[in-house]
Amino acid sequence: MVFKVHSRCNINCTYCYMFNKGDEAFKGMPRSVPWNVVEGVAEMIRSDQKANPDRDYALVFHGGEPLLIGVDYFRRIMDFFLLELFDVKVRFTVQTNGILIDEEWIKAFEEYSVVVSVSLDGPPHVNGRHRVTFAGTDSTPEVLRGIQKLKESKVVFPGVLSVVQHNECGREAVEYFADELELEWFDFLLPDHTYEDLPPDWDERQEGYTRFLISAFDAWYSRVNSGVSCRFFESIVSRVVGGPSTIDTIGKDGLGTIIIETNGALEPHDVLRICPEFDRASGVAVGSGAIEEFYSSPIYREAANLDQRHCDTCLSCQYFKICKGGHYIHRYKRGSGFMNPSVHCHTLKNIIEHVGNRITRDLFETMGRTSGCTPTPAPLVPRYAGVGDP
Amino acid sequence: MPHIQYTFDNGEQKRLEITPELLAQNPELKTVIERTIQAAGDAAESYGESYDRSPGHDKEHDKGGGHSKEFSRSFD
Numbered sequence: 001m002v003f004k005v006h007s008r009c010n011i012n013c014t015y016c017y018m019f020n021k022g023d024e025a026f027k028g029m030p031r032s033v034p035w036n037v038v039e040g041v042a043e044m045i046r047s048d049q050k051a052n053p054d055r056d057y058a059l060v061f062h063g064g065e066p067l068l069i070g071v072d073y074f075r076r077i078m079d080f081f082l083l084e085l086f087d088v089k090v091r092f093t094v095q096t097n098g099i100l101i102d103e104e105w106i107k108a109f110e111e112y113s114v115v116v117s118v119s120l121d122g123p124p125h126v127n128g129r130h131r132v133t134f135a136g137t138d139s140t141p142e143v144l145r146g147i148q149k150l151k152e153s154k155v156v157f158p159g160v161l162s163v164v165q166h167n168e169c170g171r172e173a174v175e176y177f178a179d180e181l182e183l184e185w186f187d188f189l190l191p192d193h194t195y196e197d198l199p200p201d202w203d204e205r206q207e208g209y210t211r212f213l214i215s216a217f218d219a220w221y222s223r224v225n226s227g228v229s230c231r232f233f234e235s236i237v238s239r240v241v242g243g244p245s246t247i248d249t250i251g252k253d254g255l256g257t258i259i260i261e262t263n264g265a266l267e268p269h270d271v272l273r274i275c276p277e278f279d280r281a282s283g284v285a286v287g288s289g290a291i292e293e294f295y296s297s298p299i300y301r302e303a304a305n306l307d308q309r310h311c312d313t314c315l316s317c318q319y320f321k322i323c324k325g326g327h328y329i330h331r332y333k334r335g336s337g338f339m340n341p342s343v344h345c346h347t348l349k350n351i352i353e354h355v356g357n358r359i360t361r362d363l364f365e366t367m368g369r370t371s372g373c374t375p376t377p378a379p380l381v382p383r384y385a386g387v388g389d390p
Numbered sequence: 391m392p393h394i395q396y397t398f399d400n401g402e403q404k405r406l407e408i409t410p411e412l413l414a415q416n417p418e419l420k421t422v423i424e425r426t427i428q429a430a431g432d433a434a435e436s437y438g439e440s441y442d443r444s445p446g447h448d449k450e451h452d453k454g455g456g457h458s459k460e461f462s463r464s465f466d
Binding site: 002058060062093094095115116117158161187189221224225229231233234237238240241242243246247248249252257271356359360362363366367382383384385386 | 391392393394396397398399406408412415416417419421422423425441442443444445
C-alpha cells in the first residue's frame, strides 16, 4: 500500500507524473495527511487482518515528498501504528528524494526499523539535469548528503530508484551506484508517457532507452555475484526463463497496488493521473473493511482488468509472455484506452531480446563446460526465442 | 521447470530445461533466479508489495526469514 502522507514536494523534477503531467488533483488535497486518515489506515489494516489472519502488509510512506510531514509527526504516526497494529506484520518503508534527511530523521528511521530508499537518476551530472529545485538548481548535493547519512547509519537502506534517461549511459549509472556509492540495490523506471504526450523525438528516445538498458544490464550482470540487485533486470531474467515478475513495468504477477491519497481516498494506481479522461476515483476511503471494498469496487476491477486485456499486436508478439504488455498506463491512448502496445514497446522488446540471448549463450557455455562438448553443432549460435509452453 | 526456447539460423527451434544442476554450474543466473523467486514470494504474500516506485530489497525482512520457495515450484 502506498501511503501519500504529503501531497506536495520540495523539488520539481521535470518529468514528475504527480505535478508536471497536467494533473492538478494535488491542489485539492490536504498538504500533510490528517490524523483521521492515519486512524482510518490503521482501522483498515486491522479489520482486514481480522478477516485474513495470515496476511502481512507493506506500507510505503510516499508523496509528493513524505519527509515534508516533519519527523515529529512521523514519530506520532509510527507510534500509533505500532500500538494499533502490534500483532500485525506490517513492513514500513519510505521512498524519499533524500534532501531532508538529517540526524533526527536517521534516529527515527533506526528506531522504527523503517526501510528507506532514495530517488537518484545516476551520477551527479545526470541527476542534476531533471531532478531540480523550484529555482531550477541541481538538487544532487543535498541528495548525496542524505544518502551518505543513511550509509553511515544503522538504517536499512537498500539503495536507489532511477529513471532511465535516453541520452545517458546505463553502464555509467550502474558503475556509479554499485562501485562508487557501493549500493546493494538499485532499480530502473521507464519514463512515464502515454500516447497523448509523446515527445516529437520519441523514436530516437526509444533507441536511447534501449542503449541505456543494454549497457546497464551488461554492467549489472557482471556484478551479480557481488550481491548487487536490480529488480528491473531480475524480473526480466525471471520471466525469460518462465518465472514471475515483481514489477509493474514487466507485467507483474500478484495483487494490485492500493494508493492511499492524502485525503484518505483509495485509488488503483497514482500514475493513472497521466491518462486524461480516465476517472480513477474509487469512492472508497480508509476505514474498517476498506481493502475488501476497494478490491470489489468497479474502478479496481476495471484497473485490474486493464492489466489483463491486451491488443492483438501484444498477444501475437513472441515476447508478450515476458513483458505482458509492460505497464498498462504506458499503453493509454484516447479512444482505444489501454488496448495498445506500450509506448515503450521497442525498448522492452530490445532489452528482453538482449537478456534472452545473454542467458541462452550463458547456459550453452555452461553445458559445454560441464559436458566437455557443445550441445549443438558449432559454430551455430543460439538465439533466444521467447518462453514456450510449460 | 524454468526453461528457455532457442533457435538457430537454420530455423531449428529447441527448448532447454534449466535444472537446478545446470544452474549450480552458473552462479550468476542461479543468484538472479533465486533472488527473484524470493522477491516474488514476498510480493505475492504481502499486500501492496508490487508497486515499483518504492523500495525493493529488504535486508531486514530477509533477516527475519522471508518466504523461501523451492526452486521449481515458483515456475509451475
